[in-house]
Amino acid sequence: MASATDTALVSEDTTETEAVAAGAVGLAAVLFALSLASVFELVTITDPVAGVPMVALLGGLLVVLGFAVVTFGVGSRLGYVATDPRPTAGLLASGTFGLIWFVVGGLVASQTLGLGTAGWVVASLVTGGAAFAVSAAPREDIGSTLPAGALAVFAGVVFLTGVIGPSWVWDLGWEQQASFNAEFTIPVLTAFCSLLVGWAAAKAYGGFGARGRHIGAYVLVYLNAISIIALLFLLVAFTVLKGLPGLFKGLALGAGAGPEVTLVGVTFSLPVSWPFVMNGVALLNDVNGVLPAIVGTIWLVVGAVLFAVPLGIGAAVFITEYADRGRFTQVVEIATNGLWSTPSIVFGLFGLAFLVPRLGNRKSLLAGMLTLGFMLLPLVVITSRESMLAVPDEYRDASAALGVTKWQTVRSIVLPAALPGIVTGIILGVGRIAGETAPILLTMSGSVAPPGSQTVDVLGGFQLQSAPPFVTNPELMQATSALPYQLYSLITAGVGESSNISAIDEFRWATALILLVVVLGFYAVGIATRYYFRSKLQHD
């Protein structure tokens, strides 16, 4: 990391100091992971890890890291470590450190030392100002390591000495009786400190200067991204783990294990029996299932998409390609944006007041489809319009110059080029409507725990007749269930209402898991479609 090697294109082999700094970064990452693990109570802070309680481990690591970083900074300032620091750490870093130490000083003064308002204000200003000065005035190597390292050491000592120990509680004394307990506070503080120290160590690893700042920012962004992904993964994993037992209850494989089905006039037994997915709820069932809700959700989404997508694309084509850009398109744009942000319960109420009376005066699958279709419509309009606007005008000019009509241009050039974007919009929209509860509750819901006989059979429901409207489908006019609604009602109705479901908790989680799978299934279809359209537009 010597200044000499910085100007060279190829840096020399890793030096020992680099290895130390890299070790510190790694340790900070481990510490960050450990603290996240204890935030989510995978390990409680009193659990012994490697012979010491978690809290002591966290505190000890913080102290070690803090000292390492400070030593590195001081070593660099005294010239023992070759680095390439700027004259100052920068206003952003100094301001942040000042603010952090301001808070720390205030908390210690008011909470630990019990000083009054005047006392903690003074203490805050002193610590905050000192941190700002230490960070801003000296060279970057001191300015970015000392405040961070000191904070880590301070936090570590506080945890180790038990000032904030496992039984520590900070009662905020508000009316809501909010309080912070150690189980939450210690890991969060540790995570925060490890981020700061990790950043400082990363800067040190890069030898400060431009390269150091780059690596510091990289480590911060990276840790942040990892933790967000980890959080999402945790959420899904949680649902899957909780849901799996209920989902596979009574699963049986083998010839003839499943129920009989008739396809194209041939009756045969399915080779699987999967009660949760194949059954409804009935007294005589060994294992109850959610088949009506699964089928209801799928048809609901299919219906809403079939209704909203052609209409939405048509409207977008009109306002993008035909209408002159001006007042009118602005108004339409504002209206569609507003409609998309309208809460779903409002759409539900509209469906109840407007659609239900006109569709046989009862809740029905069709009313649900249309209501959700209305909800989906604005998003389809917005995204279709956006992606059509993104199609370069050169294509339209080229097509017009070839003597091709506007409509043919829209159909053969603009729409194909816009399709990937449109599909992305539909994917997002489907994700939202598939999980809607309120509109379904108002427009389509049947019983809380529907029996298998209530499964809608939309395809089989079409009937021809000689008088108008020639085609009818009573299945569409039937009230039915959908997964989110079923989940909602299972939770709110309690066990009593659906007493013929045993192990209700398992049942709920399995329903949630199925909902997740169904929505992800729609995603997969959408993404595959988008991939297909995109691959037609792009060269590889």
Add this chain to the structure above:
Amino acid sequence: MSETRQTTDDAQATTDSELAGGASPGTDQPLEVTSGETRERTREEWVEHEFEGEAKLSVSDLDVYYGDDHALKSVSMEIPENSVTALIGPSGCGKSTFLRCLNRMNDRIKAASIDGSVRLEGEEIYQDGVNLVELRKRVGMVFQSPNPFPKSIADNISYGPRKHGDLDTGLLANLLGRSDDDAVDELVERSLRQAALWDEVNDRLDDNALGLSGGQQQRLCIARALATDPEVLLMDEPASALDPIATSKIEDLVHDLAEEYTVVIVTHNMQQAARISDQTAVFLTGGELVEYGDTDQVFEDPQSQRVEDYISGKFG
């Protein structure tokens, strides 16, 4: 865009009052004076071009404004049938603008307003009731920057004829046994050969056209315009991104096309203009047509001092 035409007298007055080159008092914005440009008055007779045969396009008193920017100033010229007309002039002088007026592509630019008359075989194209689709079928265009569709090479070529209904390759046509697949293949090959692209792409006709190099895209766009078989072909610097070999092939193509087609071509390459064109129009800064006549005459013995300076490379 205005459909009305200025009376000749009006236009005359405008031209006469203009001092070409210098900051002229008659115009709303000062003209740029490039060093070396002399002040001189544009004369009517410099833009008169005598030729035998019919005029395919006759432009008279054409003014184009982009907002307040007067981009073309009272341009009049007659473009003879079955010939190559080169448009030359410094960057920003309005060559592309002029070209776009000939198939009314300027209508598509919101800011543009056009005043004047353009007749295609004696028929006014700036009047009410002109079918733009039909006009552009007859007057094809190759743009300054290549703009292939994000489709396969073959689809790019056959796009125009298919949309015109000249070729039918749809599912229905296939089912009815009326598909023109063979005709399409033939058309694709012929157009690509004409544009000197066939040898490079014949093994990947189904690949996306965006994967071609810039020069290949340029030739693809030429092939695409040829495929619709227009009467007039407007080409805006069709060889700007081509190597000498491809350029000479395009020049040969333009030469051959002049047998049956009327070609109007913009180029920045004087030698090219001199080589391939029958007549040359020189536009100079400010959107003025300064000289128009036989290519040989314009290049060897220009009447305007400014044109001579431009051609000999003193400015522009």
